[in-house]
Amino acid sequence: MDISRQQQPTEGKRERGPRVRTRRLMLETATRLMQAGITPSVSEVAEAAEVSRATAYRYFPSQAALVQAVVDEALGPILIWEPKSNVVAERVEGLFATALPRISEFEATFKAALKLSLDQWARRQAGTLGNEPQFVRGHRVDLLRNAVGPLAGTLDPAERDRLAQALSLVFGVEVLTILKDIWGLDTRSAQDVAQWAAAALVSAAVAEKAEPA
Template identity: 35%
Template sequence: MKMPYESTGRSRQKARTRDALLTAARTLLGEGQTPTVEQTADAAGISRTTAYRYFPNQRTLLLAAAPVIDRPSLLPPDPPADAASRLDVVIAGQIEILRTWEPQLRAALRLSLDEDAAAPPEDRPVLRRGRAIAWIQEALEPLASSHPRIDRRRLAIAIRAGCGIESWVWMVDVAAISRAEAAAIMRQSAKALLAAAVGAPDR
């Protein structure tokens, strides 16, 4: 297996160079650009030849620039007891992530849409699957005792469908509404889905 360039020799110096390239790429993304390796190298003050040793193409660069959000939970240490309040806290946290990382998440979404189905898993992006679903499922945990008939994972997936970068981009770019309105709709939609599930008759 071929080792990444930065893993061979002078690892600290190479790590600094890689970090500088990623910082430059994220800055350019934040300015609304979709940076190439050349643009990123120029912005970082690093030679293009060197930059290509770390990121052989734009795709690998943008994949590396995508945010890694490893928070196990969006709930506070002392979370609310009821599912509705817990869910609203989680959706508010999800929206904050969208606002903070929107340029990078948009780039990751573009890569996902252009994904080559024949590519090996390690070369595929991108939108790290399942993280937000787990956050929402945690918010819905009180339903296990109060409404055990509800499929909490299925409900979490339905809620996630309306509060991710995909729906954010659609509302902002296609529906042409403000980000504040998009955020409000996401929270209202999540509440409505939960209320519908709780109020649905037993089958």
């Protein structure tokens, strides 16, 4: 999940007009396809939306740009999450409580985006990716750094980053893939495990620092 922390437009201030409607149609069509487990090309979305390819590519010049736009739409409230506490354990709990239900709701979309990322990695390793724009992931970096920010007086920057990196292992669609697809947990149970693991990591990081040298 690489997130540009862009401000989402409010309903009352949304732009209007044919260009906006066409872009919205393409995003909704791409979302529908991705929720069905497909990682569509721009051409495939254009065909499904009954929009000319030339028009489609004016809005989304590459598959990466299209998928990124769909992911940002699906992330929704996660992108504009702001902590309501200066207590790190509560901030992390709040972030996970906001993010995990939304990720579950759009699980198929995020898995389709993950598939594109993995496919591009494989082609880059094989030297066959060419000049295709890269689909970039990593929104969780800023989110988790924000969540652990109040530990600045307790942990040094490297230690805070290590905690954020550890938290990233239980944050995102990957943790749902492991807990639901491999362990067979339902959505609620998977979220509970992820929340428990996140709390344990925060506690461990703080306790480790508090131990006498």
